[in-house]
Amino acid sequence: MQDKPILQVENLVKKYGPGCSICADANDEVLEKNVCPHCRTVYACRSISFDVYPGEILGIVGESGSGKSTLMKCLYFDETVTSGEGYMTPYEAGMANVFEQSSQQKRLIRNTILGMVYQNPVLGLKMDFSSVGNIAEKLIAAGDRNVQRMETRSKVLLEHVHIPLSRMKDEPKKFSGGMQQRVQIAKALSNNPPILLLDEVTTGLDLSVQASVLDLIKTIQRELGISMIVVSHDLAVIRMLADRTIVMLNGKIIEQGLTDQILEDPQHAYTQQLVYSLI
Numbered sequence: 047m048q049d050k051p052i053l054q055v056e057n058l059v060k061k062y063g064p065g066c067s068i069c070a071d072a073n074d075e076v077l078e079k080n081v082c083p084h085c086r087t088v089y090a091c092r093s094i095s096f097d098v099y100p101g102e103i104l105g106i107v108g109e110s111g112s113g114k115s116t117l118m119k120c121l122y123f124d125e126t127v128t129s130g131e132g133y134m135t136p137y138e139a140g141m142a143n144v145f146e147q148s149s150q151q152k153r154l155i156r157n158t159i160l161g162m163v164y165q166n167p168v169l170g171l172k173m174d175f176s177s178v179g180n181i182a183e184k185l186i187a188a189g190d191r192n193v194q195r196m197e198t199r200s201k202v203l204l205e206h207v208h209i210p211l212s213r214m215k216d217e218p219k220k221f222s223g224g225m226q227q228r229v230q231i232a233k234a235l236s237n238n239p240p241i242l243l244l245d246e247v248t249t250g251l252d253l254s255v256q257a258s259v260l261d262l263i264k265t266i267q268r269e270l271g272i273s274m275i276v277v278s279h280d281l282a283v284i285r286m287l288a289d290r291t292i293v294m295l296n297g298k299i300i301e302q303g304l305t306d307q308i309l310e311d312p313q314h315a316y317t318q319q320l321v322y323s324l325i
């Protein structure tokens with residue numbers, strides 16, 4: 047692993063609601079889980095800090111409502127952070143806080159540095175475009191204008207994720223859930239992003255389809271060496287993929303470390319519960 051992280055997140059906070067004098071500190075004594083009992087502000091992410099190193103897979107695990115998806119949405123600029131800093135070495139040599147950039151710069155970062163695969167394919171794909179059209183859309187956003195080149199690249203990507211080229215003109219709405227996730231992955235990879243974000247990408251799929259999508263993610267990581275953040279409520283998924291793991295509960299990181307270490311010696315009672323449920 048190299049010394050310098052490709053992504054650094056420091057004290058990321060995302061709250062839904064205005065906050066009040068009672069919940070200004072957002073600490074556990076005041077909040078009911080992650081909600082202020084007085085003004086009902088939701089503290090979805092509370093002071094989240096972590097690094098991702100080049101070529102590693104960072105897993106984020108936690109129960110429903112722990113703030114995993116909100117964190118991913120903040121990183122992909124689908125949501126605006128309340129406060130916090132983020133640095134990506136491919137952007138301004140990691141010297142500029144990406145959360146403070148203009149929407150135009152955020153679009154640039156999205157189109158050239160980040161790929162995103164959502165749990166719900168509807169968020170990542172245009173269901174009425176062909177699969178090739180979906181990939182072309184992302185390539186155009188990244189600045190490509192050459193139709194021939196885009197078609198060739200789309201074919202390579204679809205083959206990479208095992209979508210038969212005989213179906214490349216089909217719309218994703220005609221595909222199974224597993225195939226839709228594969229097209230999403232192909233689309234997310236189209237601009238060669240150094241950082242790929244995957245949010246619960248196997249949730250809701252049959253076990254065998256889940257296994258093949260997880261296998262695909264591992265193969266891609268091995269072949270392309272890109273950094274990934276993989277979010278799941280399922281520790282089994284994280285165990286299969288992640289080098290290091292963050293455990294979230296009620297909007298906070300409660301534990302982080304090497305995945306093996308967390309599995310062998312979980313410290314927090316919630317993590318212990320998660321680990322024991324695997325046995």
Ligand SMILES: Nc1ncnc2c1ncn2[C@@H]1O[C@H](COP(=O)(O)OP(=O)(O)OP(=O)(O)O)[C@@H](O)[C@H]1O
Nearest residue numbers: 062080088090108109110111112113114115116117
């Ligand atoms: N737009 C919103 N407005 C208000 N509260 C929100 C909004 N989006 C998320 N939340 C709240 O933020 C908290 C974190 O939600 P989030 O979706 O990030 O959790 P999660 O860990 O990804 O869970 P799940 O896997 O069920 O989506 C929850 O309490 C949720 O109700």
